Amino acid sequence: SQQGEEDPQALSIQEGENATMNCSYKTSINNLQWYRQNSGRGLVHLILIRSNEREKHSGRLRVTLDTSKKSSSLLITASRAADTASYFCATVLTGGGNKLTFGTGTQLKVEL
Amino acid sequence: ETGVTQTPRHLVMGMTNKKSLKCEQHLGHNAMYWYKQSAKKPLELMFVYSLEERVENNSVPSRFSPECPNSSHLFLHLHTLQPEDSALYLCATARAFNTGELFFGEGSRLTVL
Numbered sequence: 001s002q003q004g005e006e007d008p009q010a011l012s013i014q015e016g017e018n019a020t021m022n023c024s025y026k027t028s029i030n031n032l033q034w035y036r037q038n039s040g041r042g043l044v045h046l047i048l049i050r051s052n053e054r055e056k057h058s059g060r061l062r063v064t065l066d067t068s069k070k071s072s073s074l075l076i077t078a079s080r081a082a083d084t085a086s087y088f089c090a091t092v093l094t095g096g097g098n099k100l101t102f103g104t105g106t107q108l109k110v111e112l
Numbered sequence: 113e114t115g116v117t118q119t120p121r122h123l124v125m126g127m128t129n130k131k132s133l134k135c136e137q138h139l140g141h142n143a144m145y146w147y148k149q150s151a152k153k154p155l156e157l158m159f160v161y162s163l164e165e166r167v168e169n170n171s172v173p174s175r176f177s178p179e180c181p182n183s184s185h186l187f188l189h190l191h192t193l194q195p196e197d198s199a200l201y202l203c204a205t206a207r208a209f210n211t212g213e214l215f216f217g218e219g220s221r222l223t224v225l
Binding site (some may be wrong): 041 | 118136157204211217
């Protein structure tokens with residue numbers, strides 16, 4: 001079974017609203033990363049949060065990590081149509097080198 | 113422009129063909145990866161090279177053959193593929209094998225007829 005699972009699978013919101021995506025994982029991690037993928041394109045790294053961190057910000061992005069619940073959330077504030085993409089969480093397991101394990105992603109659609 | 117360039121962007125091939133996917137990086141990174149992305153499935157790690165040595169081979173069928181001739185180039189040679197191999201193949205790099213962030217290319221969309 002996969003390490004990271006995103007929830008919801010799909011999310012549709014209006015421009016200006018906030019979007020929240022969640023990621024749950026099963027085993028102890030070294031760090032957790034979020035990536036964005038526009039349709040048919042490569043993945044773009046958004047943010048990395050280490051296991052000893054609880055929250056990180058980058059522009060309109062806010063990521064939280066709760067290691068006790070083995071979960072993370074990605075919040076995009078004041079969403080824009082350009083934020084329409086798939087968002088993936090990826091985990092690096094403790095002692096797992098740089099082997100990233102990806103989830104199946106959340107498809108976000110931001111409508112005008 | 114991510115600094116990781118993949119060619120071709122689209123490839124259609126028959127099951128008996130031999131073709132290659134190419135990845136070139138201009139980031140000076142030491143680790144290079146091949147991932148497979150199929151619809152409705154998580155990204156699958158196929159191969160990892162660190163300092164031009166293969167360090168990971170994730171039970172990939174032998175019809176996929178990687179090659180890393182130098183630190184800037186990574187190839188995926190394809191031979192006698194199956195229709196289920198149709199997918200987006202993504203190349204990624206990292207500063208080093210144990211560092212966090214991956215830099216992806218735009219991918220090569222492969223269709224096997």
